Amino acid sequence: SEEDFNLAAIYVSDAQYNRNIYFDTSPQAVRLYMRYNHWIPKVLLYFFILVDLSLALFEDPAMFPLPIWATMLVELLCLLVFTLRLVHYAQVIPRDKFWKDPKNICIIVILLLSLVDMIIYGALKATDCYGVRWSRVLRPLLLVNVTEGRQLRRAFRSIRNALPQIFYVFLLFMFSLLIFSLMALKLLGRRGLKTIDGSPYFTNYLQILFDLYVLVTTANSPDVMMPAYNNSYVYAIFFILYILINTYIFMSVFLAVVYNNYKKYLKEEVRQLVRAKRHKMVRAFGVLQEQREGGGEPVVTHHSWNQLIRLVQPDIGNAHRELLWSVADDNNQGCIGKVAFSQMADLLNIEVITLKSRPHPLHSLCPTLYLSAPSRLLCRMVQHRAFGIVYDLIILVNAVFIGLDEQNPLIANSEWAFLALYLLEILLKLYVFEPRAFFSRNSFWNWFDTIIVVSALIATIINSSVTSTENYTSRQILDIVFILRVLRLIRVVDSIERFRTIINTLIRIGPAIRTFGQLIIVVYYIFAMVGMELFKGKVKFYTEDSSDPEKAFCGNPLLKGSEFAQLNYCKNNFNNVVSSFVLLLELTVVNHSGFATVTHASARLFFILFHIMVVIVIINIFVAFVLEAFFVEY
Amino acid sequence: SEEDFNLAAIYVSDAQYNRNIYFDTSPQAVRLYMRYNHWIPKVLLYFFILVDLSLALFEDPAMFPLPIWATMLVELLCLLVFTLRLVHYAQVIPRDKFWKDPKNICIIVILLLSLVDMIIYGALKATDCYGVRWSRVLRPLLLVNVTEGRQLRRAFRSIRNALPQIFYVFLLFMFSLLIFSLMALKLLGRRGLKTIDGSPYFTNYLQILFDLYVLVTTANSPDVMMPAYNNSYVYAIFFILYILINTYIFMSVFLAVVYNNYKKYLKEEVRQLVRAKRHKMVRAFGVLQEQREGGGEPVVTHHSWNQLIRLVQPDIGNAHRELLWSVADDNNQGCIGKVAFSQMADLLNIEVITLKSRPHPLHSLCPTLYLSAPSRLLCRMVQHRAFGIVYDLIILVNAVFIGLDEQNPLIANSEWAFLALYLLEILLKLYVFEPRAFFSRNSFWNWFDTIIVVSALIATIINSSVTSTENYTSRQILDIVFILRVLRLIRVVDSIERFRTIINTLIRIGPAIRTFGQLIIVVYYIFAMVGMELFKGKVKFYTEDSSDPEKAFCGNPLLKGSEFAQLNYCKNNFNNVVSSFVLLLELTVVNHSGFATVTHASARLFFILFHIMVVIVIINIFVAFVLEAFFVEY
Ligand code: NA
The missing domain is CATH 1.20.120 (Four Helix Bundle (Hemerythrin (Met), subunit A))
Incomplete structure (x- = not known):
């Protein structure tokens, strides 16, 4: 019947695109599920997620200020779209499965918290009180928790599974840092040395700890060493040992541990994916199978198969479909068994290039x-x-x-x-x-x-x-x-063979980089939101032609005469979401920390946390991907 | 006979310590060869190499100045020792082998050139002319070319073999750099932008090329971006793309290529080593073999074996020797064949830990x-x-x-x-x-x-x-x-199990790090010698309590108001060998290039070359070692 074919087509399509959804198999739910998988609602969903994320451009602190009611209205619309999509999803899968799935719970919680936050914020603003749009940090989590965010969820799961191992290396690294800082305090703290800005050098344990942490990122090299080195050549040994152990050895160990664990868990995930795919195909086979005359294993006939493929991939040509069938039915029996049928999901994904030499x-x-x-x-x-x-x-x-x-x-x-x-x-x-x-x-x-x-x-x-x-x-x-x-x-x-090989290898990591890009955006967005609330307006940027006397110290008297202001870093601020993203990117490259001086020493925690999350974990995953691609290539 | 035992012992000992020397097998040469391998001349050799290298401390530009005649006398003594060692070596191996071996030719050339250089330099100094001790760059090559520098030669060979692959990636990287620089010139050069010191921004192609090269090392991030970014947010995209492609992707590709190639060639070297070892053991067996009564394969008797082991390793205990024999002669026949004999070299290297619980x-x-x-x-x-x-x-x-x-x-x-x-x-x-x-x-x-x-x-x-x-x-x-x-x-x-595992893995790369340390010293020494000749005295260091007005600009008017002088980097100079080494270490961590300003723009080539050699090649090999150790561990 048509309903059977719909059901089978859905199974095959799920297997083909690695969807792992336990939908209801009632004919109505199947039809709803087919609509759920249509590309239009998916594109719309991602469009509204993008709109929701982009709201940060217009909300306080804004790049392009809009009134609160306007952004709130757009956000409400977005929330409505997400709710509709979720309600659609709830119709498709069994009730108990829906409530057991953490990603659905996550979306519901995000939606509710956003709504609560909007109400509180609106009320506070209406009464001219100070309000924080704290729910904005939750927005990028939608990217992770929508049904289509499978790859991203997998990446996050892999990171979470790798965390215990990373954590132990991190503890050892922190221990090394603590020991080196203690030694620096004892050796250098009592010399009466001065830094270039005249403040005492290495007398405060926490300050030393932070300075040496930043030295690991190489951002303050050689500045942090200069006062000691200017005093005596011998102290260079301390810093050489420190850099060897913490910058070179520990950072390599982090890469090794991240690489190992991430790959290990990703392999496990891929194995599960293959299992789930086989399972789906077996179910599709079960729906369409017919008993052959004369007994034997059940089969799927050529006719059913054709009808199924037309449903699964309407754009496929007749010639291509016949080619697929001839691969599956290699004995030319007019029907295929369970094993041949199961391979179909992978066959459909292979792009057939018709290389026949057509005349010009x-x-x-x-x-x-x-x-x-x-x-x-x-x-x-x-x-x-x-x-x-x-x-x-x-x-x-x-x-x-x-x-x-x-x-x-x-x-x-x-x-x-x-x-x-x-x-x-x-x-x-x-x-x-x-x-x-x-x-x-x-x-x-x-x-x-x-x-x-x-x-x-x-x-x-x-x-x-x-x-x-x-x-x-x-x-x-x-x-x-x-x-x-x-x-x-x-x-x-392209003219040089060797270059082509390298470029092709790089192109092959393209899909991994896409998932990776989303991962980075999620993490950057959260840090940008928190950073904007913590540091907005602390540093002001004045255009080139401005003659404001405050321009010399980025509008913050605390920065008077500081290196930050001298180097004209004023635009490196958290005053809007674009500046924040650019600043976070700079911090990924070199973790300079001029921002700690404008607020409180504890603001450094923000920068250290960012460094741990982005440089130690995420960038290392990226490097691992590039390494893996080249190891496979050669 | 005793001579036979001596010869066999030499073969076994060569196999045991992976020596690969085709010595003359005449009894006299064998006795000389045994003396050649004694630990006292080896330690003396390394001591004199150390003395020769340390001469840089006392030669102009000196850390502790000594008169020229004193350093020259010591150097002559060193050259004499090296010559004696080489003459000893020439007595040990056949004449034709000696002259075919590039390492011997290298040493002879180094010795001759050093002598010539000393004579020229002495003559020039005697007539008060300007002289350069150019042969000093050859000194560290002695470390590579002495008979005992096997591991180091292997490392250099592996690097040389990996170079073609690295070179192609480097070309592609340079192409990317050239394209980005051209784009920067066209996009940013005509905006009339200014850097913080007021000079025009991105108007000179070579200057852009250098700035963007330094950006790859992250040393001038975000400074190089700030003028463009301050002008418009849009330009941040250019730098983000640049950093993504060149700092993250290309640097990872360099690591991947170095890792792959170095490991590949090292594996090939290890395979050759194993072959050579087996060959030596077969020769030792050939010397000691006896025909058994009743025909069959030739064997070595227990008695000969005992005598051999006593010669090879006099410090080995009776119990330990008997243990080794029982492993070799597992059928208790009183004699061993060729295969069992060949394994002896590896057996001797195994450290036997006597774990019997001795009473307190x-x-x-x-x-x-x-x-x-x-x-x-x-x-x-x-x-x-x-x-x-x-x-x-x-x-x-x-x-x-x-x-x-x-x-x-x-x-x-x-x-x-x-x-x-x-x-x-x-x-x-x-x-x-x-x-x-x-x-x-x-x-x-x-x-x-x-x-x-x-x-x-x-x-x-x-x-x-x-x-x-x-x-x-x-x-x-x-x-x-x-x-x-x-x-x-x-x-x-040590109290925490997880930490112990990590530390043990790190300790296992100890031997690799030793070879690696020598490699670094060779490269650093050469760069230090060249750097000292190019840059000595260009930047002067004044102690804290000095009241010289030139202190504010490191004694060089070209540095007036420069960042280099402001940050008090004056001690980062090439005025003596210790400063040079510390500076080169700083350049390894962050390739800042204040030195280019004091001489000529082309001096930047020195720093780029150093970065390519040390960071792109050698540091990546180090990281590869750490990665490999952890990949094997998990
Ligand atoms: Na850096």
């Missing part, structure tokens, strides 16, 4: 011209290695021209020549190669080339027309033109 | 007392877990007391109590455990504890006697006392 459309249109001697010579020339080399040289010459002054009319006009040459190349290739093969899905560089060159052409034309008609150069358009010009040069990488 | 000497001396009820109770108490916990608590209390002010008489006197407690612990343990077992070779923590506590006792006694008699506290002795006190606390690590 021009060859069909006017064969005499296309097969004439000059046309053939042209084809041979374009396919010759020299053609590639000539264009590599053109790119190099182009690179030099880009580097020269574009105000010079000769240089400016040469751009047209280069554009013409690049267009000519694409047209020649299209003349020689079959266009659909040229623009096939895996021809990354052809797509890259064409898009860049065509965009550059359009942007250059717009730019010169704007310049000639209005006698004014638009900085934005010119920037785009420059970026496109430089990007064109990247193509040269 | 007190037990033998006065059994009635030692076995009495109170004595037994004491033994049980000391062996109880609570005893360890009590002492861990004492250590923690001690840590707090160390942190407090030692000027307070109560705190100062408490030190005696802690010392007494620690001494008591050691004495109690010696009462309970057999002393030879307590101080066995693998009881690292017992040795550690005893040495630290006894040294602390001696230092504290000396300190208090000096203080009471001369009424003056010696800073040096007090420092030692403090260091010993703090070191005592480390013992607590």
Whole structure:
């Protein structure tokens, strides 16, 4: 029946996309579940999550201030969408499963807390009291807990499972830090040494601890060592030992432990995934199976199979479907057993590239011209290695021209020549190669080339027309033109075999990087929200042309004469969500901590916590991914 | 005959210590070779290499200036020793082998060039001309090329073999750098932006290239970004992309490539080593083999074997030797074949720990007392877990007391109590455990504890006697006392099982770190010598109490108002070999480059080259070792 086919199709589709949802198998629930999996509600959900996260741009402290009622209204709309999606989900799966699943509970709690927070905040603001939108830290957790956040949940689970091991190394590392700090206090604290700003050097144990922690991140090297080193060469030994043990050995051990554990748990997760996939396929088989005449194992007929595939993947061609069937039914029996059926989920995921040499459309249109001697010579020339080399040289010459002054009319006009040459190349290739093969899905560089060159052409034309008609150069358009010009040069990488291997390896970690990007956004967002509440307005940024006397110390008298203000770091603040993200990125690279001086010493905990979470755990996972990709490659 | 035994013993000993020398097998050469392998000439050789390397302390630019004739005399003595050692070596191995071995040629070239350099330098100095001791960069190569530098040569060979792969990644990395720099020039160069010191921002391509290279090392983050970021938030995207690609992805790829290649070639080297070892053992067997009555394979008798082992390892006990024989001759035939004989080299390297429970000497001396009820109770108490916990608590209390002010008489006197407690612990343990077992070779923590506590006792006694008699506290002795006190606390690590595992893994990479340390010294020494010639005297250091007006800019007018002088980095100079080493270490951690400003922009090449050699290649090898140790462990 149709309902059976729907049910089987859902199982297969779940197996294909690694969904692991124990939905209700009643016909109504199945139909609802099919709608639940449609791409439109999914895209809408992610759109509203994005809107919800982006609200931070408009809420206090805002990048683009909006009235409270406006942001609250949008947030209410978002919450409504999330609630609807959750109600839809609740209809799909059995009641008891729904309430047992922690991710549903999480979403409900997030929604309720957000609502409570909005009410409290609204009431406080209405009475002109101070209010904190504390529920904003919960927003990124929606990304983790929606049904589609499977990969991200897996990443978080892996991190959680790796934490005990990381924790023990961290304890040992802290012990080393405590011992070194104690030694620094005893050896250097009583010398009466002074730091460059004249304050006593290494006399406060907590200060030493913090300074040495920052030294691990290499942010304050060699500054923290200089007063001792200026006093005597001998003290350099202390710092050399410290850096060797804590920066090099311990940081490597962290990488090793994170790498090991993360991979171990991820492998376990993948194993479970494969089990769940098999289980789903067996269930789908159970729905469609028929008993063969003459007994034997139950089977699925070719006819049922065809109907199923049409439901699962309507966009698949007949030829492709028959190919899949011939792989599954390799004995040509007209039906397949359980084992062959189970492999279907993986077969469907394989992209079939039709490599049959289609004739060039021009060859069909006017064969005499296309097969004439000059046309053939042209084809041979374009396919010759020299053609590639000539264009590599053109790119190099182009690179030099880009580097020269574009105000010079000769240089400016040469751009047209280069554009013409690049267009000519694409047209020649299209003349020689079959266009659909040229623009096939895996021809990354052809797509890259064409898009860049065509965009550059359009942007250059717009730019010169704007310049000639209005006698004014638009900085934005010119920037785009420059970026496109430089990007064109990247193509040269594809000409060198060795480079191609490296690039391909890097491209293979693409999917991992996407999950990883979400992970980073979740963690950054939470730290940005907390950071904004703690530090907003403590440091002010004044534009270049401002003549405010407070500009010299970022609007905070505590920063008078500080290195932070001298280095013009005022824009490194938590005054809006964009600044916060950029600052957190800077802290990921180098954990400088000028912010501790403007509030309280305990604010350093925020920066240490951030360093532990992001650099010790998450960046190491990223490095582990890159390492793994290269270990597999070689 | 005795000569045969000598020859066989040499083969076995070569196999045992992985020596790979094709010595002459004439009896005279064998006797010379035995003398060559004696520990006294080896230690003397390393002593003179050390003396030769240390000459940099006394030569211009000197830490402790000595007249030229003095250092030259010592160097001549060193060269003489190296020549004698080489002549000895030439007597041992066949003439043609000697001249074919690149390491011998290297040493001869180093010796000759050093001599030539000394003569030229002496002549130049005698006529008051400017001279450079350029041959000093060759000195550390002696460490690599002496016969005993096998491990180091292996490390260098592995690096050389890994270089092509590293080179391709480096090219791609440079390409990325060039593209990003070009984009920065085009996007940011025409904005009229200014850096904090007022100079134009990102207008010079080479300057941009260098700045962005330094950004990869994270040394100038976020400073290099600030002018653009202060102008517009949008430019942060450029730097975020740059850091993601070049700092995170490329640096991880470097680690992956270095790790992979280094391990691959090292494995190949180890395989060759095993082959060479087997070959040596087969030759030793060939010398001693006897034909058995009744035909069959040739064998080595128990008697010959005993005589051989006595020659190879005279310090081995009878019991141990018999144990080895029983392992080799497992069928108790009184003789062993080629295969069993070949395993001997590895068997000899296994340290046999005699774990038989020897009775306590007190037990033998006065059994009635030692076995009495109170004595037994004491033994049980000391062996109880609570005893360890009590002492861990004492250590923690001690840590707090160390942190407090030692000027307070109560705190100062408490030190005696802690010392007494620690001494008591050691004495109690010696009462309970057999002393030879307590101080066995693998009881690292017992040795550690005893040495630290006894040294602390001696230092504290000396300190208090000096203080009471001369009424003056010696800073040096007090420092030692403090260091010993703090070191005592480390013992607590051994009480926690998890920590012990981590520490043991780290201890296992000890031998690798030794080779690695030599590698670092070779590279640092060469860079220090070159750096001293290029940069000596460019930056001067003035002590704290100096009132010289030039102190404010490190004695170099070019540094007036520079960040380098403001941060008081004047002691980071190349004015003597110790400063140079410390500076190079700082550059390893963070590649700041204040030095480029005092000479010429091209001096930056020195710092970039150093970064490539040390951070990209050598530090990554170190990290690879730590990673490998932990991957094997888990
Ligand atoms: Na750094």
